Every structure is written in structure tokens, then in C-alpha cells.
Amino acid sequence: MMPKAFEVLLRDEISSKRLDGSYKSERIIITAQDSEIQTEESGKTLLNFCSNNYLGLSNHPDVKMAAQKAIESHGFGMSSVRFICGTQDLHKDLENRLSRFLLKEDTILYNSCFDANGGLFQNLLGSDDVILSASLNHASIIDGVRLSKAKKMLYHYDDVNELNDRLKEAHESRFKVVVTDGVFSMEGELASLDKIVQVCQDHEALLVVDDSHATGFIGDHGRGTAEYFGVHDQVDLFTGTLGKALGGATGGYISGKREIIEWLRNTSRPYLFSNSLAPAIIGGAIQSINIVESKEGNELMGRSKRNTGYFREEMNKKGFQIKKGIHPIVPIMVGEANIATSMAEDLLKDGIYVTGFSYPVVPKGEARIRVQISAIHTMDQIDKAIECFVKEGNKYEVIG
Template sequence: MRAMLKPSVYTSTKCHLRANMSSLAKFLHPELDAIKSSGTWKSERIITSPQSMEIRVANGKNVLNFCANNYLGLSNNEEVVAAAKAALDEYGAGLSSVRFICGTQKIHKDLENKLSTFHGRQDTILYASCFDANAGIFETLLTADDAVISDELNHASIIDGIRLCKAKRFRYKHRDMVDLEQKLQESSSSRLRLIATDGIFSMDGTVAPLSKIVELAKKYNALTFVDDCHATGFFGKTGRGTEEYFDLLGKIDIINSTLGKALGGAAGGYTTGPKELIDLLRQRSRPYLFSNSLPPPVVATGIKVLDLISSSTKFLERSASNTERFRSAMTSAGFTINGDGHPICPVMLGDAKLASSFADKMLGRGIYVIGFSYPVVPKEKARIRVQISAAHTTEDIDRAVNAFIEIGKELKVIS
């Protein structure tokens, strides 16, 4: 039986902990104050409703949501929610274990098979998130004899995943194929060379030049890796992502993506590719081996969304038309909108405090958007990242544009 601490010892321990915490707080205060004074403090707004196009915030007000990754509007879809509830009843809340011990249910294999079919790949492995998928791939696949060549603006999860591996690391200038080719030449002595890129760059809504990347990979006998989180399910003719957008289905060696955006918006990520690679990841990938299995309700949402988008393109067509409407109206009004026709529509403002103030004023007009600033984006490149969904109505789009115009004139962003 565990021994009880004497009251005097317990009191002494509590005092020691308080002293340590007080010392830590004093150490951290200057950095926290600097973040606040720079205008880059990120407050977390509280939502008291399901994720949808209209959400309720903590003050009880309903607002239009224009900053979620809910590209197909399926996060609160009735059929998707019903599938999650059914899975909860049939399979329980969770597995309390990792996959290789006692954490694999039939539903997990069903989703992996559906994802493989959707992407036209041999096999797929599920993770708790795509961040975990990116943390698991590079360390498992690459050795000190290999090289990884990464776009300088790749997502933080790709950067962190690469840090875990022992391969030689090269960064090429953003979407610069001349620089990529130079890095391929510099790494010619490596056993394996892996070109790593986002399919869609999430802060800018820009598309990686996959045609050129695939061409260079073939020329220099390199492998290709694409993180397609901001494309899977809604980009390309049938939602197969960036490689379909470029008519390159099946040409990318490894694809990592997520269930947490267009595919239901719950959680979960995955790697899809050759069976041998997936077999190796099941044996060696640390985030897979040491993380609990995805909860059955989450798995069920992914399955249901794949069924919905595989049988109809109506959701992605609506997303595309809404995107065109917003981009066209905002550009005509005088705003600078980054991106390549993607539902990520960054409204470029430059100044961090301006972006934060602009977003607050938008919320006051019933439009929920967030200002992005350093370190999420480069200094002097602050923006409001608007994200368009298939579930937005034309009235929603027009209301958001009108609010942008009113506030843009008030803050002298546009004339």
C-alpha cells in the first residue's frame, strides 16, 4: 500500500512546487509580454455550437464562419454524424490501446482500404493526425545515406518530421524548380533522394508545381512526397487532390493527408503508397506504434465522407463556385488576394496589428475570421485567411464581402 506523506512533508512539498512555479512564471513573463506588444498574440475564441457555416460564440451570438478547414461543409453533416453515432454504439468510444496490441478493429481496416481505393494506391496506414504521419515517415524511410529536399515553406509538421531523420537535408526556394534541380545535383551521391512538398501551401492557397517536380524526380531518379491535407476530397476534378489537379494520378510516390479537414473534420491522418512502405511503417513508425488507435466514431466519419464524395462531385463543385465568387468580388473591390484559385483566400494586409484589428471588427459584423501573423506567416506578411466551404450560400459569400469592403474602407485598406 502506498505510504502517506506526513502533513509537514506534504506542506513543504507544496511550498517547494509553488516557489518553482513562481520562478518559472517570472522567467516566461517577458516573452509573453513581447508577443502581446507585437500584436501577434493568438487568442482562442470559444465556440458553443457544432462546427458549421453558422456557429455560436461564447457571448451567445451567431456568426458566419469563414475560417475553418471544413471545405466540403461535412463536419456537421447529418449522415456523417449519424455514422459516428452508429459506430459509437457498435464499436465503443475507443480502443485503450495501440494498433499492434489490441487496437485494430474491422472498421480501421475498412477505412484504410477505402482510402487506398480513393487514391489508387496499394495500401494505407492511419495515424492520430497528419502531424503524426509526417513525424513517422521520414525517420522510418530515410537513413544517413539518404537526402531529403524540402520546399522552404513546407508545413511545420513536415519540417519537424524531417528533423527527426538522419538524412542529409536540403531546402529549395519556394516553388523554385531551378533551385530544386540544383539541390538534386548537389545530393547526387545519396542512396535515396526524397523531394518533399505540400500540395497546397496552407497560408497562401498556392499550389505546388507538381508537373515540374515529377519531371525532375524522374530525371534524377528521386522519390516524391506530397502532404495533401488542403486538397484531399475537394481539389481536382473528383477531389483526388493536387496530383489529380495536374492530371498526375498515381505519379506521386507517397501521399500524406488528413481526415481532419474536408474528410469529416474530426481527427486522424494517413500515409498512402506502396504496400512495402506501409508494411515498414507498421513495423517502425513511432507515432503509429506508440499512439492509441483512432476512435471508432472518428473512423466512421471518414468512411461516410468517402462514400459521399465518391458517389457525387456536388460538394466540390459548390466549393469551387463559391471560391470563384468570393475571389472575384474581393479583387474587384481592391483587395489583394493570394493563392491559385483555391478555397484558401488570404486577404493580404501586411501589418500584424491591422490584421488582428480587422478580424475583430469583422466579428463585430457577424463574420468569424482570424488574423494570421508572425510566426505563423513571415513578418510584414500578416493577413486574414478566409476559407470558403461548399456549405456557404451565395448570400453568405456576399455578406462577408460587404463586411470586408465596409471595414476595408474604414481602416483605409481600400478606397
């Protein structure tokens, strides 16, 4: 029986979350994920500027059709983990497809990138090894690194000199592994992989890049951040998600050297002890990669770039303080937490769905509204968002 004191403690903790503004409530969307959505409470159409639907594939007719076909041919569920009786030809197809797309020897699928990062380090590295992790890495990397017995070192995410110093300090370790997000999702900032690969080479460190916010649309062919910097072949392992640009459903993966992937298939706990991805997810994900590699994908990537460039430039011109960059994640800096929360609420009333982020997700005094631009936003939709931002920005006095 749950002790009364425990119940009271949790109630108090929840109340203090409500008071300090860190309580997370969820809006109920009653339509498909798209550039226009409706929520239960709004009763009207909202322009969606806060999803990771970078290419607009989450509700793409061909992706939905491929998912339906996979259900018809391969059923709804797997009812097994991969190594017992949960591997279909579809799973191997998607793994091969991802390996080809990412130009790597092999790929292992997980139910999420959270699982991929959680299952990567624990049984791959031992106490003689060291992991150097970038300061703003995603929670799943932080948790994955914690599970390993390897020594842990942190470096400031955009300080390559510090990474170099840490690697020097770690020179006696057996194997050195550097792990970084390709894109830091609160900043919309790319990791300086051009410099990081060089430092890794100098110290014979293995480089892992979680490219969840880049695979499918950053770089000439959409291969991600490393392709953007021209160093794709120098990254040893990519982890990533199928839950953002590549159809947006669910699923994650690790791609890289054959021996590492084979070892993970035999030792990685979220892979060994969790159900296989459902056929519909696989069918939709394969179709999403087909689209990325097609003329349509090329056009969508072009539109993502154009839409992002236009929004960033116009918001700059209007006097907003935005973090510089090229990524469709565009943080609009507003300073205090209460401004971020109230301004996002007022923008929602104006028909623009965006999210405010504040401490502890970002540093104190650096609260922001994070806008995410999609390839399927029309210019009219982007202009409408800018117009509403100007209206609310003037009201909250966050325009310089």
C-alpha cells in the same frame, strides 16, 4: 518543484508574446462547426469563414449517424495501440477505403497528419539519404524531417529550378526524397506538382505530397492537388488528414507503396506507441469518403469551386489585394500586423468570423486576413462577407 526563476521567465515570455501580437487566444464556440456558428462572447450568430470544413461534412447528418453507428457496433474507445489489441475491422476498412480512393497500394492510419508526418522519415531514411523539403512546408513536415538522420536540404517552395539544382548537388546520396505540401496553407497556393514530378523523375527521387488542404475536394474526383495537375500516379506517397474536408474530426494517414507502408507499421513511432483511432472517428471518416465519391460529393465540389471563384472575382473587383489562385483559402493582403488583427476583430463585430495572420507565421509586412470558403456557404453569406470586407477595407484603407 518548479524553480521561481523558471516561472518568472515563462511569465515574461508570455507577456512579450502579448506585446508583440503573437499571443494566441482561443474563441469558445458553443455550436457545431458549420457555416454559421455562435461563440460564447459574441452572443449572436456569426458567419464562419475560417474553418477547414471545405465540403461542410463536419456537421453532416450522415457523417454523424455513421459515427453513432460505429460507437454502437464497435464501442467508444480502443484502449490499445494497433499492434497489441487495437486493430478492428473498421481500421482496415478505412485504410482500404483510402487506398482505393487515392489509387495507392496500401494506407496506414495515424491519430493525426501531424503524427503521420512526424513518423514518416525517422526510421525510413538513414544518414546516406537526403530529404529536400519545400520552404513553406507545414510544421509537422519540418519536425518529421528533423527527426531523420538523412541530410536535409531546403528549396524555395515554388522554385522548381532550385529543386533541380539541389537534387544535382545531392546526386551521391543513396535515396533522395522530395517532400512538399500540396497546398501551402498561408498562401492558398498549389505546389507545381506537374513540374515537380518531372524533376523527381529526372533524379530518381521519391516524391511525398502532404495533401491535407486538398484531399476530398481538389481535382476532378477530389483526389487532390496531383489529380488537379494530372500527375496523380506519379506521386509516391500521400500524407493527409481526416481533420479537414473528410469530416473534420481527427486522424491522419500515409498512402503509397505496400513495402513502405508495411515498414512504417513496424517502425513508425507515433503509430507503434500511440492509441488507435476511435471507432466513431473511423465510421464518420468512411462515410465522408462515401459522400465525396457520390453524386452529392460531386455537387459539393462544384459548389466549392463556384463559391471560391465568385468570392475571389468579387474581392478582386472591389480592389482588394488577394493572392491569385483557385483554392478556397483566400489570403486578403493588408500589410501590417496591427491592421490584420484589428480588421479581423471589426469583421467579427460585423458578424464575419475570419482570422488575421502576421509575423512570424507570414513574412513581416505581409500580414493578411485568411478567408476560407466552404461548399456550404450560400451566395447570401458570401455577399454579406464581401459587403463587410468593403466596409472595413475602406476604413483601414487596404482597398486599392
